[in-house]
Amino acid sequence: MSWRTARRICRPTARRRRKAQWRKAVDAVAGGIERASAC
DSSP states (O other): OHHHHHHHHHHHHHHHHHHHHHHHHHHHHHHHHHHHHHO
């Protein structure tokens, strides 16, 4: 049962970190598309 509670505690932080990384990747891709179209 302890691993379940630990998982519950770890999940929010992991999700936040994953979202931040995903957003960074999206921003980079969007920036690349904008630059390519501007060229």
